[in-house]
Amino acid sequence: xxxxxxxEFLSQFAAVLPSLLVRFMLAWxxxxxxxxxxxxxxxxxxxxxxxxxxxxxxxxxxxxxxxDVTATGPGADERHARxxxxxxxxxxxxxxALIIGSLFVAIWAAGNAAEPRxxxxxxxxxxxxxxxxxxxxxxxxxxxxPRAEGAFGHKLQDGSFPSGHSxxxxxxxxxxxxxxxxxxLASIWVALILLGVFVIVAxxxxxxxxxxxxxxxxxxxxxxxxxxxxxxxxxxxxxxL
Numbered sequence: 001x002x003x004x005x006x007x008e009f010l011s012q013f014a015a016v017l018p019s020l021l022v023r024f025m026l027a028w029x030x031x032x033x034x035x036x037x038x039x040x041x042x043x044x045x046x047x048x049x050x051x052x053x054x055x056x057x058x059x060x061x062x063x064x065x066x067x068d069v070t071a072t073g074p075g076a077d078e079r080h081a082r083x084x085x086x087x088x089x090x091x092x093x094x095x096x097a098l099i100i101g102s103l104f105v106a107i108w109a110a111g112n113a114a115e116p117r118x119x120x121x122x123x124x125x126x127x128x129x130x131x132x133x134x135x136x137x138x139x140x141x142x143x144x145x146p147r148a149e150g151a152f153g154h155k156l157q158d159g160s161f162p163s164g165h166s167x168x169x170x171x172x173x174x175x176x177x178x179x180x181x182x183x184x185l186a187s188i189w190v191a192l193i194l195l196g197v198f199v200i201v202a203x204x205x206x207x208x209x210x211x212x213x214x215x216x217x218x219x220x221x222x223x224x225x226x227x228x229x230x231x232x233x234x235x236x237x238x239x240x241l
Contacts, residue, residue, distance in 0.1 A: 009110035016117055019240055020124070027236035028128050031229045032135065039140065039161075039221070050217045057216040058145065061209050086207035087152070093169035093204040098126050101172060117241040118183055122175040125233045129171035132229060133164035133222075145212055152211050163214045166222030169204045173197040174230055182238065 042050075065079060091097065102123030109119035137159030144160040177193045185193075205219040 005111035006107055009107045009116075012110055012116060013106070013120070016120075016240065020120075020237065023236045023240065024124060024128065024233075027232040028131065028229075031128075031225075031232045032132060034228065035132070035136065035225055036139065039136075043140075054215040054217055057209060058212075061212070065210055065212075083152075083211070086203070086210045089200075089203040089207040090165060090211060092200070093165045093207075095130070095168070098168055098172050102126050105176070113183065115183060115241070118238075119179055120241060121179045121234065121237065122172050124237065125175040125230055126168055126172040128229055128233060129168040129226060130164075132225060133162060133167050136162055136225070137164070142215075142218070145215055147212055152213065156213060160214055161218045162222040162225055163205065163208050163218040164222070165208055166201070166205045166214075166219045167226050170201050170223050170226030171230055171233075173200050174226065175233070178230065178234060 065083060105119050106116075106123055109116040113119055140161045141159045142161040144156055174197055177190065177197045180190050180193050201223070205223065208214040208219055209216050
């Protein structure tokens with residue numbers, strides 16, 4: 001088998017795309033409706049508890065990042081090595097990285113996997129997560145954490161909830177583990193993938209709070225939405241893939 005048969009992948013994907021889109025949109029719409037109702041309920045009934053969690057964890061993250069927690073702005077006494085470590089994990093979960101990862105996995109599977117279409121799941125899950133993140137931010141319109149002029153992410157204008165990096169990273173990597181299990185990979189490989197998923201997803205979420213661009217509950221919300229969407233995506237698409 002060839003390692004990266006792009007032509008074979010394109011022909012396989014084109015053949016399954018019409019039926020895949022129908023199932024995808026139905027699963028996505030159901031997820032979005034559930035998301036709206038659940039988040040709206042939580043905002044009305046336990047918002048004070050959310051705010052306490054956010055305040056406590058953000059204070060801890062600031063102590064972790066700055067030698068002088070009272071300093072603000074680009075001249076603050078920052079622990080730079082630690083900050084660059086977490087910036088790496090934020091960038092590792094960026095859209096370009098996950099798009100490349102999605103294509104890499106699907107193209108590789110076209111010539112190397114027994115069930116190549118099964119490996120579309122991580123990429124499809126990522127695509128749905130991106131759409132969920134985009135629309136949810138505009139529905140809930142939570143204001144981002146305050147950031148000093150010149151600080152990392154100070155120009156971001158979109159909503160804070162959910163954390164898009166946490167949501168999309170969770171959906172891609174968690175679905176990688178699910179796909180590996182469904183494809184019948186050896187238990188040792190599945191265990192290693194699960195360990196990698198936990199580390200990557202956890203560090204991505206921590207990085208968003210550490211860098212001050214999200215509240216902790218934005219990250220937790222991203223994980224919860226990701227789990228909901230992965231379940232809906234797998235149930236809807238697994239039979240045809």
